[in-house]
Amino acid sequence: MHTPRIAARGFTLTELMIVVAIAGILVMLGAPSLSGLLARTRGASAEAAIATSLRQARTAAIMHNRRVVACPSTTGRVCDHTSDWQHGWLIADDADHDGQPDAGTPAIAVFPAISPGARITSSAGRKLIAFHPNGSASGSNASFTICNTRSDSGEAVVVSNAGRVRTAMANPQRLQACLAGLQ
16 A cells, blocks of 8 residues: 655745844844834823823813912922923922922822933923913913934923913924933
């Protein structure tokens, strides 16, 4: 009796090595664009977080008919007197107008630090944003510059005196100052 021959199936070692080499080349070509994508995503996420929180602070001031502050805070309980917001920030009532959350009153919202490699800085002299019961923000227009280590471009979030929060392209000088703080 004669048994039929079954053809061998599979790949040779040479064929597998060629496939692995081609896959490696494709990964190396795609890695720089992936890191750029991650940097842009990190910047967009930081921009959305700060813009949303400022809108939330304005809404809270209007709804509760109180002065509300948004300020950088590493502890989530008191305002830090810095223009660096990437370590976290908070929104709280400030009935006594001292630029700090009211004692004994919980914060309206606390936001954690943003991902490493990104930075948020506010305009010089604007270490906090105070929203009044009518929704306006005292002082001059405030600008937040958002930058990250993997990109030379940046975005800005601007708060007008009327309290309107909008996004814009970052000022080149402020962007360079923001990037210099990352190094």
